[in-house]
Structures are given as C-alpha cells and as structure tokens.
Amino acid sequence: MTHVAPQTSRFFDCREAFARTIEELAQSDSRIVAVVNDSVGSSKLGGFQKKFPDRLINVGIAEQTMVGTGAGLANAGLIPFVSAASCFLTGRALEQIKADVAYANFNVKLVGQSSGIAYGELGPTHHSIEDLAWLRPLANLTVLVPADPWETEQAIRWAAAHEGPVFIRISRMPVPALDIPNRVFQVGKAEVAREGSDVAIIACGTTVHLALGAADELALSGIKARVLNMASINPLDTESILAAAETGAIVTVEEASVRGGLGGAVAETLVQHTPAPVEMVGFPGFVPTGSVEWLFDHFGLSPAGIAAAARKAMARARK
Amino acid sequence: MRPVTQNSRENSVTTIMDRALWMRRRAFQMVYEAQLGHPGGDFSAIDVMATLYFGVLRFDPKRPDWAERDRFIMSKGHATGALYTALCAAGYFPEDWLKTYMQPQSRLNGHPNRNYLPGVETNTGPLGHGMPVALGIAIAGQITNSDFRTFVLTGDGELQEGSNWEAAMTAGHRGLSNLTLIVDRNRLQQGAGTEETNSLDPLDDRFRVFGWHVEMVDGHDVAALLALLGAPVGERTKPLCIIANTVKGKGGSFMENKASWHHGVPTTEQFEQAMKELV
Numbered sequence: 201m202t203h204v205a206p207q208t209s210r211f212f213d214c215r216e217a218f219a220r221t222i223e224e225l226a227q228s229d230s231r232i233v234a235v236v237n238d239s240v241g242s243s244k245l246g247g248f249q250k251k252f253p254d255r256l257i258n259v260g261i262a263e264q265t266m267v268g269t270g271a272g273l274a275n276a277g278l279i280p281f282v283s284a285a286s287c288f289l290t291g292r293a294l295e296q297i298k299a300d301v302a303y304a305n306f307n308v309k310l311v312g313q314s315s316g317i318a319y320g321e322l323g324p325t326h327h328s329i330e331d332l333a334w335l336r337p338l339a340n341l342t343v344l345v346p347a348d349p350w351e352t353e354q355a356i357r358w359a360a361a362h363e364g365p366v367f368i369r370i371s372r373m374p375v376p377a378l379d380i381p382n383r384v385f386q387v388g389k390a391e392v393a394r395e396g397s398d399v400a401i402i403a404c405g406t407t408v409h410l411a412l413g414a415a416d417e418l419a420l421s422g423i424k425a426r427v428l429n430m431a432s433i434n435p436l437d438t439e440s441i442l443a444a445a446e447t448g449a450i451v452t453v454e455e456a457s458v459r460g461g462l463g464g465a466v467a468e469t470l471v472q473h474t475p476a477p478v479e480m481v482g483f484p485g486f487v488p489t490g491s492v493e494w495l496f497d498h499f500g501l502s503p504a505g506i507a508a509a510a511r512k513a514m515a516r517a518r519k
Numbered sequence: 520m521r522p523v524t525q526n527s528r529e530n531s532v533t534t535i536m537d538r539a540l541w542m543r544r545r546a547f548q549m550v551y552e553a554q555l556g557h558p559g560g561d562f563s564a565i566d567v568m569a570t571l572y573f574g575v576l577r578f579d580p581k582r583p584d585w586a587e588r589d590r591f592i593m594s595k596g597h598a599t600g601a602l603y604t605a606l607c608a609a610g611y612f613p614e615d616w617l618k619t620y621m622q623p624q625s626r627l628n629g630h631p632n633r634n635y636l637p638g639v640e641t642n643t644g645p646l647g648h649g650m651p652v653a654l655g656i657a658i659a660g661q662i663t664n665s666d667f668r669t670f671v672l673t674g675d676g677e678l679q680e681g682s683n684w685e686a687a688m689t690a691g692h693r694g695l696s697n698l699t700l701i702v703d704r705n706r707l708q709q710g711a712g713t714e715e716t717n718s719l720d721p722l723d724d725r726f727r728v729f730g731w732h733v734e735m736v737d738g739h740d741v742a743a744l745l746a747l748l749g750a751p752v753g754e755r756t757k758p759l760c761i762i763a764n765t766v767k768g769k770g771g772s773f774m775e776n777k778a779s780w781h782h783g784v785p786t787t788e789q790f791e792q793a794m795k796e797l798v
Binding site: 273 | 586590633634641643648650651652653655656659660662663665682686689
C-alpha cells in the first residue's frame, strides 16, 4: 500500500487465529460445534474437522439452513459457531439471522469470514461491505470487528463464554499484530490505540493499523491524532465517541460501506449529543474491479488517504 | 379444563378429541375477541396438535427447558390459535393469558416468541424457518446421543419456500430418523389453492426422493394420527414425513375449504354459530 510502514513486518491472516482458538475451546468444551456451508477450507476449519468430525456440520451450499441449524443446535444446548463467507452468511441468510438468531435470542455465534472486499477482483457479489449496516440494527446481536490476531482470539473466547447471539467479522486480508501496550479486550468499550487531541480517527478491523499509520503521518506535521479501535460495533461505546468529539474533528474508517456501518453509528451518536464534523472513509457503493490493494488505495483506506480525511475534517471544524 | 402435566401416551383417542374440541372453541374465541388471527389454518392443524401434545410428546410444562424433552416447532407461526391453546391445555401457562391474545404488551404475539412464552421452542412467522431449526435440533440429538424426538409442522403452501428443501435434503442425507415433519396439507394458501398457485403434488414423491419415509393420513383422524406419530422410531433409518390431509377451517361449516378464512375474523353471528357447531 503506501508510505508508512506497519508496526511490525509480520502480517497475519485472522482466520488462522479464529480456527486455532475454536479448536482449543472445543477441546475443553464439548458443547462447541461448527456449522458451515461447504466452507471448511475458507474458514480454515480443516483441523477442527479432523479432531472433531462429528462436531463439524456441513449442510452444503445452503446458508438459510446453515443459520437455522445453528439456532436448532443452540435450542438443544450446544454452542454453534456458524462460519461462512460474510457476503453469503449475512446476505443470503439475513432473515434467518434476524428471526432465528437475534429475535429468538439463541446462543449462536455467527462468524463472517473474508468480509469487506477481501475477494477483491471477484467483485461486489462476493464483497461484504453491507454486513455492518444490515446487522447493526438487530437487537440482542453483539457485533464485533476484531483488528488483529490477538483481538480475533479474544473475540472468539468472549463469544464462546457469552450467553447470546454474536456476529464476528473476520478478514482474510493479512494484518499486522497491533503494537499497543497492556491491551484489554472489552465488549462495548473502544480501545485507545493512540492518544491525541487534535483529531480523532475511529477505525475497526483491517483499517486500525492504517489509521495508526495515518496518525504517524499527521504527527510529522505536528498534528496529534487520537486513534480509537472500535471493535465493538454493537454495543457501541458512545462515551468514547463523545469524548472523541472534544478533539473537534472526527474520521471514521472501515472496510465497509460508508452507509450504515461504523461511520453511520458514530454519526448517529454525535448528532444526538455533540455534533462535530465527520469524514467517513470506506466504500461509497459497489466498487469497480480491482485487487484488494488497489481498492484500499483507490478509496483512501491508506495512511495517506486517512490523513487527508483528517485534515479535511479539521478544516471543516475551523469554519 | 385441567392441564395435562406429563407425557400421556396412554391418553385415549376420546380425550385427545375432547382437547381438540376445546382448542377449536378457545382459539376461535381468541380470534373473535382480538378480531385478528388465522383461524383457517388453526382449525386445519388442531387435530394434529392435540394428538402431539396429548398423546405423543414427552414434556414437562414445569420444566420448559428440560434437556430431554421432545421438541415441537410450529413452522407455520401464524397458527398461534392452535399453538397457544395447545400449550395452555398442556399446562405451560394459565388460561387467563389467552384473553390477552395480541393485546398491547401481551406475551401472546400474533406469531410465537420463545422469550415471552414457555413451551415455544423458537420464534417463527416468516415461512420456511421451522425446518432448518428442527434439523439443527435433530442433529444436536444425534451429536449428544439423546433420545428426544423433534417434530415440526409446516403448512403446505409454506413448502414453496426453498429453505424447506435445503433442510429436507440435509435431513435425508444424514438419515435423521429422530426428525418428523408433519405437513398440514389443506391445499389452500393465503390467496388461492396450492395447486393453482405453485403446485406441490406429487408431494409424497418429492419427499421420498429427498430421502424421507413418507406416510399419508387423514389429518383429522386422531386414531390414525396417534398410530403414526406415536409409533417408536424403531428400525427406521430415514426422517419421517407425514402428509396430513386436512380441511382448512375444519369444524366451522361456513369456514371449511375457504381461502378467505386464512386470516378471516368472525362476526358475532358467525362466532355464535361456530360455538353451536363446536360441541
């Protein structure tokens, strides 16, 4: 991507962290099962299948049944992790997620893999940039967007222990392990990835490390940018958002549509309390053909793009 | 009406018919009072429901979360008149609650909510949701080596939803003998006949080729229903589909076989007439 180097040179596929964690949890908790739609490989569940062949339920290419089956397994006291490409899981089975999981309030864990524009050149049918907007209004459903392998592991562990429906959005795009000291994973609480008082950048998932890169870039001009890792989209940490507004200018960044996702959630919060200029970085709609790298860069999901959005928000604040 | 408080396979056909009669009268009163509901589909399903709750299912209304209970899923979630009266008669909640049907803040929503009402296994309403959930429960029974059984009732028009066939395929593939589907085959959907809308016949063959064992029965013949639904799984290695041939609106002479009674509501005269007939 662009100018600023990530904090570490190593990049990780968070699906690996998901698979490793669920295998480990399943070892000590026989209630944990996996439900897939022919997505064993793309969910990295080959190891799970080998260890627990009877606890991997592959319903074939049938997402509605996959999610309904999850609800049924939960009815009988099991803890299903329903894992599939986010575009099909959330798009094809949205009514099952609404009625069978969220409204019925079953203890189902939905794992949206390869979310955002991870499928790059395969195009908008395979992108999942709408999932946050679709799922965010669903009551009872916790929505988590982990940013790196550590946070992915924490989210999976939290979901397994939590009694209630959870959606966890996982990318296949390699991300660095975030270099933040003394990390604590807390649902409903934003993580301060970097302190700053001139502008606040609120990011989630694959974009948090890019936001940190933007903060580095802004620092070269003497701008102190606060970076919040908003992994918990629902429940939302409104307190941190309102505190961020005190910087005077806000940027939201997500590997998702700019309509109705993290940016939408932040804007909803601000207009009801402390209106502040918000620049939203994300995708405006169906994107053109391009690689993941090209799309990120083209739509400003890069340290330079985010820094530019921050300067724009600050300029609006001064008016 | 005294609630049945335990599994009662020994209940006679007469007792089941007696419960079914009470359910029809009570369900129709609920619809009359609320001036809302789906009485046609309530009445077509009530004999099946009464047979299940008062002759087949293993349950304990004092322990709705009992892990070893048999599960019943009402996939045609609009038939709450049938479901709520069955659960009430089964002892899950007091009869007073039926008076609140569809009133503000009632536990008795137009479609069932398991979080409001004990005995409801899952929230239904949008069609084609019951089968996949029942499939998941049946698979859980297999995984945990439990001997509970799972029963799911769908409408016939409802089978036009593709999700049913996804689940039917998987159930057949896995040979889930602990799963029983009952199709309320009243041949009418909301707007017209099923066969003129999007035909389902030959419905038995369709399930057979999906790997199910299929039985056809008169859905108002309680003795025949009891024989089929109450039979142990035994040597059967396939899921069981019972096509219950029913009459929409069965029991109210002016309602029978009329699509308009899908969500029709009675006038005072019609209500009184039904009460005279349902004795």
